[in-house]
Amino acid sequence: MKMILHILLKDLRRQWREIALYVLVSADWAWLSTHPGSWEWMRQKNMLPAVLFGLWVFIVIRAVQGECLVGDREFWATRPYRWWQLMSAKVLLCVAVLNLPLTVAELCLLRYAEIPLTAALIPGFLFLQLMFFMVATFLTSAIAAVTETLVQWLLTIAGMILFAIVLSWFPWDKLPPTLNGEENSAGLLGMAIVFGALLFLVVWQYARRGVWPARAALAVAVLTVPGMILLAHVAMVRAMAYPVATSPEVQLTVQTSADGTRTYTRKGPPFGNPEISIPVAAVHIDPHMVMSVEGMRLHLAGDHGWRWDSGWVNKSFWLGEGTSETDLDFSMPAAVMGQLPRVHATATVDLAYVTYRLTREQRIDTSRAKFEIPGVAQCRWSGSNRFEMAVPGLRCEAPLRLPGIVKEEMLARESTCSQAERDNVTPNHYAVAVQFGTDGIPADFDMDPVRELQMAFGSWLPLVPVGKEFMPARFCRGTPIVVQTGHMEERRQSSFTLGAIGTEWDAGAPDEGEE
Numbered sequence: 021m022k023m024i025l026h027i028l029l030k031d032l033r034r035q036w037r038e039i040a041l042y043v044l045v046s047a048d049w050a051w052l053s054t055h056p057g058s059w060e061w062m063r064q065k066n067m068l069p070a071v072l073f074g075l076w077v078f079i080v081i082r083a084v085q086g087e088c089l090v091g092d093r094e095f096w097a098t099r100p101y102r103w104w105q106l107m108s109a110k111v112l113l114c115v116a117v118l119n120l121p122l123t124v125a126e127l128c129l130l131r132y133a134e135i136p137l138t139a140a141l142i143p144g145f146l147f148l149q150l151m152f153f154m155v156a157t158f159l160t161s162a163i164a165a166v167t168e169t170l171v172q173w174l175l176t177i178a179g180m181i182l183f184a185i186v187l188s189w190f191p192w193d194k195l196p197p198t199l200n201g202e203e204n205s206a207g208l209l210g211m212a213i214v215f216g217a218l219l220f221l222v223v224w225q226y227a228r229r230g231v232w233p234a235r236a237a238l239a240v241a242v243l244t245v246p247g248m249i250l251l252a253h254v255a256m257v258r259a260m261a262y263p264v265a266t267s268p269e270v271q272l273t274v275q276t277s278a279d280g281t282r283t284y285t286r287k288g289p290p291f292g293n294p295e296i297s298i299p300v301a302a303v304h305i306d307p308h309m310v311m312s313v314e315g316m317r318l319h320l321a322g323d324h325g326w327r328w329d330s331g332w333v334n335k336s337f338w339l340g341e342g343t344s345e346t347d348l349d350f351s352m353p354a355a356v357m358g359q360l361p362r363v364h365a366t367a368t369v370d371l372a373y374v375t376y377r378l379t380r381e382q383r384i385d386t387s388r389a390k391f392e393i394p395g396v397a398q399c400r401w402s403g404s405n406r407f408e409m410a411v412p413g414l415r416c417e418a419p420l421r422l423p424g425i426v427k428e429e430m431l432a433r434e435s436t437c438s439q440a441e442r443d444n445v446t447p448n449h450y451a452v453a454v455q456f457g458t459d460g461i462p463a464d465f466d467m468d469p470v471r472e473l474q475m476a477f478g479s480w481l482p483l484v485p486v487g488k489e490f491m492p493a494r495f496c497r498g499t500p501i502v503v504q505t506g507h508m509e510e511r512r513q514s515s516f517t518l519g520a521i522g523t524e525w526d527a528g529a530p531d532e533g534e535e
Contacts, residue, residue: 023101027109032117035082042075043121050125053468054132069467076118077160081173083110084164089225091168103226114157119149126469133417133470135398144420144462151465154215162218162241165225166234180242187246197334198252199315199372201261201511210248217241258332261511262372268514269309269375270339274367274521275299282522285347286357293351296360298367298521302344308378310340310425310454310506315372318350320521322363328356332372342429342452342481360524367518376425378506387498396426396505397473401497411495416473421464422457423505426473429453432480436498444484444491451477451493459508475501 032039049068087106123145130137167173198206221237224230251257274282285297298318302311318330330350337346348369384393390400399416433447455474458464464471477493484491495501 023105024109024112027101027106028113028116031083031086031109031113034086035079035117038075038079038082039117042072042079042117045072045075046121046125049467050128053129073156076156078170079118080114080157080160081164081170083113084161085167085169085173088168089165089229090231107222107226110161114161115149115153118157119153122152122467123149126467130419130469133398133419134400135417135419135470141419145469147461148420148463148465148469151463155465158215158218158222162221162238165222166231166238183242192249195250195253197315197332199258199261199332199334201314201372201374202252202257205257205261206248206252209251210244213244213248214241217244258372262513263511265512265514268512268516269311270302270305272300272302272369272371272516272518274518275301275345282520283525284360284521284523286524287349293353294357295349296352296357298348298350298369298518300346300348300369300518302339305339305341305344307341308504308506310338310376310378310427311373312336312338312376312425312456313371313373314511316348317370318348319368319370320360320365321368322359322365324363326359326363326365328352332370338454340427340452340454342450343454360521365521367521368515369518370513370515372511372513374511375509376506377509378425378427378504380504382503384501384503386501393473393503396423396503397471399473410474410476413497414475414495416475418471418473420462420469420471422455422471422473424457424459424507425505426455426457427452427504427506428455428475428477429502430477430493430495430499432493434500435494435496437494437496444486445480449480449482449484449493451480451495453477 045068049072052068087101126145126148127137130141163176164173167176217237217240221234221241224237225234274284276282284299287295287297296318305311313335315332316335317332320326320328330352333350335349339346382394385391386399390398392398393416397416397418399414401413402415429450429452431447432445432449432451435445453474453476457471463469475495477495479490480493
């Protein structure tokens with residue numbers, strides 16, 4: 021331990037100038053974040069975060085290369101250093117001078133948001149600093165361990181950027197689209213390989229100082245990235261990410277008009293293929309479940325064996341009690357679109373989705389200047405906010421992360437907005453908002469530990485036409501809301517038989533009186 025402290029104090033004396041500058045920049049960033057409008061030109065250009073992490077990287081490089089691990093001319097090799105003592109001193113230095121000032125700045129932001137620091141938040145803060153250590157410190161030090169100077173480190177980074185540019189020229193767009201679940205599965209495997217290779221690199225360099233095996237490990241880490249991109253397109257990965265559900269949570273059906281007919285919409289964009297839009301409704305929805313769709317695929321079948329398949333496409337929407345209607349939009353070649361009226365097409369749609377389980381409802385009184393949504397956020401009616409406010413004068417903030425899902429609902433009959441805003445809204449109208457947060461980890465990877473809860477409700481339901489738009493549902497002070505939170509249950513894929521899609525209604529046709 022005495023040797024570790026000796027190395028640590030030596031590095032502090034050697035790097036005190038850049039460390040002091042880093043602490044100053046951390047304090048400036050915290051001050052600017054809590055004083056909107058001050059030095060706005062620096063905030064807009066994100067200068068301080070860039071400077072902060074630039075100093076972070078520079079300090080790590082200088083610390084690692086202070087006792088260079090490459091070559092055989094370093095004087096420190098003749099000193100009574102054990103390799104694990106040297107490595108421990110470098111880790112302690114980075115945590116003390118980099119993570120600690122950032123943690124203090126984040127605690128100041130939490131205090132400014134009037135969110136108390138409780139014991140329940142400590143694991144989240146520790147996890148957040150661990151992520152910064154792994155991403156900023158560990159990755160930087162791994163490259164610094166196989167380079168002798170700052171110039172070599174920069175040249176290595178330039179080579180990686182050049183490699184990324186060459187990779188971008190590959191015809192990746194010819195591969196089928198990947199969904200979030202596939203990217204997450206491939207990404208987790210890729211991170212395990214990358215961090216495993218880099219951990220071997222760092223330990224090997226400190227223990228053996230064998231640069232070529234370490235550089236081979238760095239090459240493995242770099243080549244893992246395109247490998248994981250390709251892996252995400254493998255059908256087996258999709259099957260692993262989205263297992264087939266034997267009994268879907270909901271049922272889908274094509275919406276019908278008042279006279280019972282079914283219609284689909286043909287949209288003709290100025291460029292590219294036209295789109296088919298099929299209006300669907302979800303039935304038999306569990307009131308305590310929300311289904312967030314991440315991708316879909318359309319199968320069409322018609323007379324005389326006619327078939328067409330859209331392939332998987334990325335699509336984001338959600339279905340739940342209160343919002344159970346949506347449009348399924350697919351790009352389709354014009355030649356195929358022209359055959360639909362003649363072949364009497366029927367449709368089957370595959371959905372890849374995530375299910376969320378909601379907790380009990382909480383009725384929230386929003387009339388007070390400050391109110392709390394238990395387990396979610398603290399809200400204040402105020403004219404100032406460092407976030408862009410969804411509701412004028414209201415800010416709702418949560419520490420470290422939001423729940424996996426937050427569902428909010430308000431009723432038109434309880435609205436406290438002016439009567440003029442509710443003239444076309446009956447007491448039976450309602451509005452629903454859903455915001456998705458983070459599941460599975462105690463903190464989001466973000467410098468700012470304060471998360472914003474958006475109170476944006478969209479349109480009244482059922483929809484109230486106002487010209488070519490729909491009347492928005494405004495939220496005013498004193499309007500009670502019902503809030504439910506929840507967590508992610510599982511990813512699934514299901515197939516839904518929609519049946520006949522009906523006749524075409526051309527949305528591109530001009531309205532009466534238009535030219």
